[in-house]
Structure formats: C-alpha cells, structure tokens
Amino acid sequence: xxxxxxxxxxxxxxxxxxxxxxxxxxxxxxxxxxxxxxxxxxxxxxxxxxxxxxxxxxxxxxxxxxxxxxxxxxxxxxxxxxxxxxxxxxxxxxxxxxxxxxxxxxxxxxxxxxxxxxxxxxxxxxxxxxxxxxxxxxxxxxxxxxxxxxxxxxxxxxxxxxxxxxxxxxxxxxxxxxxxxxxxxxxxxxxxxxxxxxxxxxxxxxxxxxxxxxxxxxx
Numbered sequence: 001x002x003x004x005x006x007x008x009x010x011x012x013x014x015x016x017x018x019x020x021x022x023x024x025x026x027x028x029x030x031x032x033x034x035x036x037x038x039x040x041x042x043x044x045x046x047x048x049x050x051x052x053x054x055x056x057x058x059x060x061x062x063x064x065x066x067x068x069x070x071x072x073x074x075x076x077x078x079x080x081x082x083x084x085x086x087x088x089x090x091x092x093x094x095x096x097x098x099x100x101x102x103x104x105x106x107x108x109x110x111x112x113x114x115x116x117x118x119x120x121x122x123x124x125x126x127x128x129x130x131x132x133x134x135x136x137x138x139x140x141x142x143x144x145x146x147x148x149x150x151x152x153x154x155x156x157x158x159x160x161x162x163x164x165x166x167x168x169x170x171x172x173x174x175x176x177x178x179x180x181x182x183x184x185x186x187x188x189x190x191x192x193x194x195x196x197x198x199x200x201x202x203x204x205x206x207x208x209x210x211x212x213x214x215x216x217x218x219x
Contacts, residue, residue: 010045013066013213018206020053020069021213022046026192030058042067057083065197066215078205091199092154092164093217096173097186100150101140110136110167114160123180124162126170134160136167194219
C-alpha cells in the first residue's frame, strides 16, 4: 500500500532491533479501518519506515500518545503477554470538565464495571450487572479557575475499551473534546479529545533492561 507523501511519516521516541515506541498524533487510527479512506494509520506509516513493525496494542483514534510496536514475532508475543499480565505501566494526561480533586498528589480510584452498549456500539456504559470489573487511578495536577477545568493524570489498572473516557464521564467530569461521552459544553471546549498517553514503562523483552518513555501532552 502506498500512502501520500504528506501522510507517510511517523516519529519514534525509541527504536532498537526488537521494538519501537512511536508517537501517535490525535486523529490517526492505529490499524487500518474499513474502507479506502481509513487505510492511513500508524501501523501503515510505521511499516513504510520499518517494514518489520508489528502491532502490540492500540490507542483510540482520537487519543494521542506513545504506542509500542514489535519488530519480530517473538517480541510481539512477549509484549502481548506483558500487556495481558499488566506488566506494562501506562499513564495518561487529560483535561476534564469541572474542578475535581485536591492538588496534593493523592491518587483516587474509579471502580465501576464497564459493559458494551449493544444498542449504540461501539459505545460503552457503566453496568453493575453485566459489566466487567474496571479500575482507573487518577489524581488532579492543576485547576483552571477561569475555564473551570482540571488537568489530571490517569493510570488504567484494567484495560477496557474507552475505559478512561467512560469512567471520567461517569463521575461527572468528562474529558474535554470527547465526542462520544461528553456533553455539548465539554465537547466544544476543545477541538480534539484532550487525552494523551504520556508514559510507557516496561521490561525490555530481549535484554531485560527497564525501559521508560515520556511524552508530555501539549494541550
């Protein structure tokens, strides 16, 4: 597949013979979607530069941030296992509607079960009967008293689809620019979803050396 020259670019925060840590912009799919208009994606861009690049995990199209890819099948399997066993530490930054949390570095929990909303797929809902256990840790970083918003750091303990977006909306503080879960007021406060995968830490599957990457959000 050939991509337009303007689209066939991707930046690496880290690369070696076994893996890549890529910087995904907001609005770019991680893998191809259905239809010819959805073929430009992070994996396609990566494979133009690194033909051996293999997908390990994904971010939502609207989310920016760090994405880990493998460069051969053995590392893809090992990293997939590390994600499944929660051995990869992920942290996100977001800006949410309203003033929430004390600015004292205290971590808080959102422990609400998430289920598919079959009538409105691909949306998710909080469902105390059918939902899967879902846990998000969060802390307030800064308050904007004029805009009435809060910058937060987030750590998903579980990895449900749309987990961070659903959990923050459920406690009454949706992420700004969230076209799926925020009300109109929060949607119009930002031109994009203000959610960014800022931190990725794991043990290198070949060398055994700890790897920690940071990409601070620009919003």
